[in-house]
Structures are given as structure tokens and as C-alpha cells.
Amino acid sequence: MLIPAIWISAQSAVDSLLTVLKKEKNPNQITALQNQISDAYKHSDPEQMQKFALLALTNSRKNKNVYQESVAYQNIGVSFFIHGDYEKALQNLDSSEKILLKINSEKKEIRETLAKTLGSKGVVYSQQNNYAAALENDFRALKIYEETKNNLQASKLYNNIGVIYKSIDDQEKALEYFLKANQTSKKINPETFAASASNIGLIYLFQNKLDQAKKYFDESLKSYQENENPRGLGELYNSYSQYYIRKNQKQAAKNSLQKAEEVFLSIDDKFGLSDTYMFLARIYLGENDLEKSLQFSNKSLELAKELDLTEARMNAEKLLSQIYDQKEDQKLALYHLKNYDIEKEKFDAVKNEQQRLNTELNFQYEKQQLEKRENASRERLKWIFTVLIIGLLLLGLFLFYRNKEKQKTLLLQKQLTEFEHKALHLQMNPHFVFNCLAAISAFVVQNGKDEAIRYLAKFSKLMRLTLEFSKESSITLDKEIEALQNYLELEQLRFNNKFDFNISKESNIEDDTAIPSLLLQPYVENAIIHGVVPLEDKGFINIIFRQIEDQLICIITDNGVGIEQSKKKKETFVNAHKSMAMEISKKRLETLEQLENKKIELSITELRDNEKILGTQVLIKLPLEFIEK
Template sequence: MILKNILYICQTTTKTKKVNSKSHQIISFFFFLICATFYAQNVQIDSLKRILGGTKIDTVKVNQYNKIADLYKEIDPDQTFFYAQRAIVVSLKKEYHFGLATAYVNKGNASIILGNYPDALKFFKDAQTEFKTALEKETNKKRIKSGLARAYASSGVVYSEQSDYTSSLKNYEKALKIYQEIKEQTGVSKTLNNIGILYKSQQKYPKALQYLKEAYKIQTAIGEQNAPMTLTNIGVIYFELGEYQNAIEYYEKAKAGFSKNNNKRGFALLNNYLGDYYKEQNNFDLANESYQESLALYEEIQNKFGASLALYNIGLLLQEQKKYNEAIHYATKSLEYAHEIGVLDQTFHSEELLSELYQSTKNPEAALLHYKNFIIARDSINNQEMTKKFAEAEMNYEYKKKEALLSEKHKREIQFVIFSILGGLLLIVLGLVVYNRMQVKRQLTLKKDLAEYEQKALHLQMNPHFVFNCLSSISSFIVQNGTDSALKYLSKFSKLMRLTLEYSKGSLIPIDKEIESLRNYLELEQLRFENKFEFEIHSSENVEFNVGLPPLLIQPFVENAILHGLVPKEGKGKINVDFDVQNEQLICTITDDGIGLSESKLLKENSVTAHQSMALDITKKRLKIMESITSKSARIEILELNSNKQAGTKAILYLPVQYIS
């Protein structure tokens, strides 16, 4: 059954003319790869079974089951399934992923031998999954990676048999990458060799030569036994390219290699290729010698398949030399072996050759008989090939369908993972942004609090300054006006002080209270200076009732207008205090018709100047702090009025609009 499954992979022909023997030699090559020395394997199996009987550790048992399953695959695939299943049961129980993966590989190999390619692919896929899991959980990484590479390479073999060369190459390349990573040179050379043969089957000879030569280089370095076979394949490619000199050079190298490793099957196959070469060169003697040596080697190892092929090639050679009777002898023997081992393909070719030979010897009855047998064999092969193609097409369709579904599922899983990761990253970024905003807000709050404390400190500096000035005014007033007037003045002063102290605790004072405070102060100063001036305080309708401003901010400018502008002036003067809101700014204007800034400086009243300088410096600091708190402009302008109609000074404060909550 094994031989039949192997042989039916090969292509057949319906032509009735002479057939080139190369295709049959390729069949032999695959046959040699699968055949093994059954006796040696049985000895190994018996030895492993004895060891298994005394094993108590479950993981060791699994490894023994897998070794036995591997040895059975070429003798009895059913036994491979049996022992691999035992390995699976124990591996699942112990969560031994490496043992489970190896068992799947064994089942896959057995499925290949039985020609069940869809099952083989499924087992290899399962093996790949388990090897990847083992990489995450187990420590012996190199052993696991080697198994994973083997699973990929085995998938490549299956795809190659299904003529899906793209998928085959993809899996071989994955295997090659892993073997190179773990520096497993034997695996590297075998995979390179498989890729070379894959390209050879597609007649992509330059690529095939590249990989086969690279494989041979490694095989030579590590002393691998299959090196002569690689040389043989290289020689075959050169032969098919018509580069006969290169072909014979590699055949000779292969011959030297086979003589050292005693690989009789490989040497027998090489002699078949040598026979083809010499036949092409019309050197029939050397061709016959090579074919005869191939036949002798096959007979020695009792390989009737190879012997049938060698006999057929000798028959073809004798036919070309018109030695028909001798050719009939060899062709008949070839047909006997083909019948004996049940190789329908070789039967087909041998029957065709015999029909032609009997036709040449003027024996029409025998020629007709063999021709009929040739037609029967051809039809059987064609039917089997057609059935196989339909079966393969159906299996490929089902497999592709399942693979597409799995691919779509895998794609969705990957998308879910990607979106989950992106979602997680987004949450982290949002968290960082929120945290950063909280930190910034906290810092701004601290800065604002600090600015407010500084503002209050400046308020506290203004209070004693204001009180000192008021007390000086009272002292002067008492001296100049007597007791009764002083009592009236003190009454107004106490009212002003209560109002000032009450609102100096906060950072803002309502505008109406500020106006009330300014009115009280101006009335005191009017009393002190015996109505030396008049005043007006005006607030536009743009100013809302809950607008606020820092306390004692306007008073120093009113005081300066009285002392430095109006008192030195001859005659009666006037002060105007106006409040307005424009472009989201509170504009406070203090205007007097006094002597003006320039004239005031000339008087050089040092004590008053000192007071003015202190109050003005403090006010400028307060305005800067107000800017930092509100992030809006706060400034002051002091202008001298020197027109013909009016002289004096105008102080304008531009403040951000703030509201009392």
C-alpha cells in the first residue's frame, strides 16, 4: 500500500512512443527516501518497549511513546497513531506541550504515508500551536524550536505533494529561519535541499541549483551522509539543462561520495542517471555498464522496484541498438517485477516497450497482446489519476475553505488584541492627561493663592500708610481749627477707618463701597483744607453692581491729586473720579485741574514725594500680581494736562473686570 501511494503521485503519459526514463528515476528517488531498514527499526522498537515498561515518570513515558510512534510510521502507520495517541493522553493530563506537539507531528507523518493530506496538515498545524505554547512555558527552548521547525518543514512536504508550491515554500522558509536561528545545521541542509527540489519540480533550475549547492556546502562541512544524493540532484538539473559537462562532473563527485558511505540505493540511482548521460552521448557500452551496475545493486538489496526500472532502461537501450531479442528479455523481466510488486506505472511502460519490441520482431500477436495490456494499464492510471485529482481538488477546496475561516477568525482575534492594546494605551494617555491637568491646576491654584497672599500683604502695607497719612492730617487739622472742628473731623475719620478695615480683609471690595470710601475720604480732605476743592465721583451704567476691585487701590491717586495738584494751586480746584467698563476692562480715571506734574516736581516737597513714591511702587506691584492671577492686562497711565483750556493731571487705571461672588 505504501509503495502504491508513493507511485501514484507521479505523472503518467498516454503517448505510445518511446518514454524517457527520467520520470521513473524520480519515482525511485522518492521511494528511497521513504524506505528504511525494517529489521533495524524493529530492534529499536523492542528496546524502547522494554525501557517503557520500567518508566514511572510521565514526561519520560511520553517521550518513549513518541519515539516508538516515529519508528513505526514506515512499518505500520496504524501503530504510529496508537502510540502517538497514548502520548497525547498523558501529555494533556500533565500539560506537557512539547510531548503533545511531537505526538501531533507523528500523526501528521503517518497521515502523509497513508496519503491523507488534509489530516496531515491539521496535525502539523496543531503541532505548531503546541510548540509555540511550549516556548512560553518550558525551558529547553532549542529542542522546542527544532520541533517547531520540523512541523513547518513537514507542512511544506504536504503542500508540495498537493502542488501548492507557494504554501510549501512559505513553510520551508519558516523552518529554515528557525533552524538557522538555533544553528541546527542538519535541519538547515535538509530544508535547503527540499527547497531546491521544490524549485526543480517547477523547472526553476537556477533557483534549484542555488539552494542545492548551499545545502551541499553545509553537508560537506558537517559530514552528512546525504551529500552524494544532493550532488546527484545537481547533476540531474545540469543534465536537463543540456549542460552535460557540468552534469558528469557532479555525477563523478557523487560517485566518489557513495563509495565512502556505502549507500547502495543512492549509488544504484546514480548509475541509472549515469546510464542516461552515456546514452545521450551515444556511448552505449558505458550506458549499458552503468545500467547493469544499477541492476546488480538493486538485486543485491532485493529492491524489485529499482530493479524493474533498471531492467526497463536496459531494454530501451537495446531497442535503440536494434537488439530486439535481448531487449525483450530485459523488458519481460521488468514487467514481471512490476506485476509482482503491484506498480501500475511501471507495468504501463514495460507493456508499451514489449509491444514495440514484438512489433519490431514481426510478432504481431504478441505485440497486440502487450498493446492491449498497455491500453488497460494506461486507462487504469488515467482513471486513478483523475480520481486522485478530483479528490485532491475537493480536499484542497475544503482545506482552503477551513483555512480561510481560520484566517478570518485569526484576523478578528488580532484586531481585537490590537484594539484592546490601543484602548489600553488611550486610557493610559487619558489618565496621564487628566493627572497632568490636575497637577497643573494644583500648581495654578497654589500660584493664585500665593498671589492673593502677596496682594493681601500689600493691602496690609497700604493700611498703615493710609492711617499714617490720615493721622497726620488730623494732627494738622486740630492745630489749625480747634476742638469742635476736630471732633467733627474725627467722627468722619472713624467712619472711614471702619469701612476701610472692614473691606481690607478681602482681595476685592464692591465698587459701591469703594465709591463710599472715596467719598468719605474726600469729604475729610475738604474739611481739612477748608473746601479748597470740589469733587465728583461718577460710575457709568456699564459698571455692574457686583463688579469689584482691590481695596485702597484708587485712594493713593486721589491723595496725590489733592496734595500735589490742588493744595499748591491758587484758587479752588476740582477732582473727578470716573468708573467705566470698556472691552472687558474696568477703567478708573482720577482727574484734577491742579498745577500738573512738572510744576509739582519743582516745588520739591520731599516728605510728600516720599509718600507718593511708596504708594505708587506698591500699586504697581499690586497690578502685576493682578495680571498673574487673572491672566489679563492691568496697567496705569499718568498723564499731564497742559492745554490752554485745562492744566492738571490724569491718572488712568486699566483693570481686569472681576466680580464679587
């Protein structure tokens, strides 16, 4: 038996609600609480469910609360459904629907209550084999839940629609809806997850895919054990019995059916019991235990007659005819065979109606698909013309902007060349050259010829490297380090070893890693002149090159007087020169960023420990580039 989802929310804590009810004085709140308590009893005690729903109905009429009246009718209808009285179930659900339609409100709460009533009617009609009415109500409910984006209740509808498609032998669509219900409800609705898993298992069982069937049955059982739902659990035990019969494990099948019987009796679920007794009767007939088979067949037939279940009556009459035939009681065998023929004729009429409905649904589906294809064709033509017009506009804009970008690129390249020439000019400024030559001359005068020759060689090497670099936009990082090494050693001479320095490169940086030529020297010079030279003690400059993902990181750190202190002393020619060099370097980086369309970051930070100034740090992040060989 496939398991539908009942259209009521998960079970509340009944005791808590009863405690609140005892203290409540507001008549409308009392009615609402009685409806909530009725709702909470749906899985455990249908008698109490009906009792509190009837109390809510009386109070809602007394207080003229039409909304709570509709909810009360809904709960009463579901309680009758659980008892197997489908006629009274539909009467009360119809009353709920009429009230809600009369309210005609766009409030989400009222619309979703209507959807819940329609969904419950769909379940009842499905159990009565009135699949056309069941689908009509289910799709009306689904439309509301899709509009209110209520995935929890929509998942229940997917499951119930799957039940209907399975009932009319459309296993493909049934499995589609069950899987959709299973996936949608996995994290938000344990009850529907368990029901849909059980139904998926049944379809795989009918397809003789026993391992897949067992997998979904086990998932369903685990969920039912964690979330109480006796009716669903009873149906699952019935399904397990059919799996064990396929595996020829009859004792395991009987054990499952005994569990199902206990569960159904506890909630007085006659519909589920009818199936359970029929399954037991078939097992005992197979074991040639005619008395037990006869006992359970009669039980199943009695319930089928009470519930007006055509297929169940037909199966029971057929089984009774077989039993009496084996008992050699031809009179009763013939009697039940005639009853079987009568029920089969009724059942065939139902099946024909199902087939007609299936054909009608398929026709409607094909009609919808044809309309979709025609609409899609019209939309396609519309889109083709739209795309052509947009394409022409975009082409015109592209040509316009490409020309504009080309002009912008040429301008940026021109600016970059100018900045590179200015950088070269500043790199070889007369003040620096004069100081270097004066220091070398002093070595000569003081008979330090070896030192003079060594520093002269460094000076000439720095001049040569500077002239070489001026011809290139980028150089290798190793060449940059070599130039900085020469420059710092010369500045050490110039300032009489006022500072020490260190240059390091991390091992993961490739040899052909590129850096813009003549880029870092102004920042190093700034660290010397404005940072460490004004110190009373000896200074230190640390230069580090790192590679982090697709960026080259250049860090220049000094332990000098800091940014604020150096600003107060910027009055000399050297400072004016340095300020210009820093500004040109900054603009050069900005121009590179625009030209390459890659992010370049520059930050100059004063290092502090509370109020104590520790120095200055320059951090430059460049996109990782390589020199082409």
C-alpha cells in the first residue's frame, strides 16, 4: 500500500498545549488551542483528535470565528478519514473549503489552510479510487503552495500526486514525483521523507529491484522511528512483508505483518488492517494452513466491505474461493467465485476509468507540450530578432569603445614612457652622483686606494645597470636585487655606515620573475634619507621579496624616525627631490594598473608599538609576471 501524506503539520507537544489551554481565558485563543491539540493527536489518538475538533467547532460558532470553524471542520474530516469513514471525511472537508472560499482572503495563513483542506480531500478521493477528483484537488493545493513558496507542504503534495500516478499504473511519473518529494523533504519534513522513501521502495519492489527497494525501506524505517507516525509505520511494515516474500523469507514476512497489525490496531486504522490481513491470508495459504488463511481472509473481506474497497473485496473473495476449493467445499467455493466475478466486474470498471484518466492525462500532457513547443517557436523567433538588433547595437558600441580603449592605451603607454624617463632622471640625479664621487675622492686623498677602486667599480656598475634598465619596461627580480645591493652599499659609504641592510628573496620565486624597471629605488632612498639617517643610533633597512599565489610582494622596512617625524624635516633639496620621486613612482604604478588591467597595491605604513615609533614599512603588491626568453 502506497503511503499518502496527511495534510497536517508535525505533532506538537500535547501536554504543553493542554497546560496552556487550562490557563487561557480569551475565547478565540481557547478555540485556536483546541484546534492545535486536535491536530497534535492525529498520529496517536484519532478519538481525541475528533473530540477536541468538535469542541473547537462548538466554540468557533459561538464566538463567530469563521476561520477557526474551517480549521475545526478540517480536523474532524481528517479524524473520520483515519477511521475509514470517507463519506463523513469529505462532508467535513467540503464544509471547511466552503467557509474558506467565502472568506476569500489573500492572507497566507488562510490560503494555506485552504490548500491543506484541498490536499486532504485529494488523499480521501485517492483512497476511494476517484483519481480524477484527487488530482484536481492536489493540483489546486500545489498551486497555492508554490505561490506562497511553502516547500514543506509542497513536498507532501509531490508524494500524494505520486501515489495517484502509481494507482493508475504510471510508474514513471509516480517515481518522478516520489523522488521529488523525497529530495525536497529530506531536511525539512521527516514525515514526508519517510512516506516518499517507502513509496519509492515499493516501486522498486514492483520492478523487482530488491536491493534498491530495501535501501529506501530502511531509510523510511529510520525516519519513522525518529518521528512518530503509526499509520505510515504500519504501511511500511506491510511493504517490508512483500519484500521478504520476494526473498522467500516467510517468517520474516509474518513478523513484519504482526508488527503492522499491532500498529494499525493501536490507531484503529481499518484500511491498513485490510491489507495486513490479506497478506497474512496469502502466506498461510501458501503454507497450506487453510484455517488461518480462512480466518485472515474473512477479516480482510469484512473490513473491505465496511470501507467499500472494491479491489480488496475482489482479492478477498478470490482467496476465499481458493481456500474452500482446497477444503473441497465446492458450494462455498462457487459462492465466493461468483462474488469474485461481481467484484472483478466492478474493479474492471474502475480500472477502465483509471485507464481513461491516464489516457486523458497523457492527452492533456501532449497538448500542453505542443502548446509549449508552439510558444517556444514564437518566442525563439522573437528572440532571434531581438538578438539581431541587440547584436548590431553591441557591435556598434564595441567598435566605439574599442577605438576609445585603443586611444586610452596609447595615452597610457605615452604617460608610462614619460614616467620611466623621469624615473631614470631621478635615479641619476646630480646630488647623488656628486656625493658618491666626493666620497670616492676622499678615499683617494686618505690613501684608501683599494676602497676607492672598489666603490668606484660599484658606482660605475650602478650607472651601467641604470642605463641598461632604462631601455626595458621590466627586468628580472635578480637584476633589481643586484642594482639595489650596489645602491645601498654606495649609500652606506655616503653616510659613513649610518645603517646596515638586508635583501632576501623567498625560494619559491622563479628566476625569470619580472618587476618594472627602476621601480623600488625611490622607496629605498626614502627609507635611507627620511628614515634611518635622522636616527641617533645605527639604522637598519630590510627588503623582502615574496610570492603569494599570483602576486609578487615587495616589502621595504626601516627602523627610522617614522612618517610624522620625517614630514617636519622636508625642507632640503634632497627632500624635495625625494618627494618628486615618490610621486612619480606612485603615478607610474597607477598607470601600469590601468594599462595591464590588473590590481596593483601600494601602502606606506608607520610602525608603532603603542606610542613608540618603530619605523616605516612600504608594501607593494604586483601581478606576477615573467620575462620572456
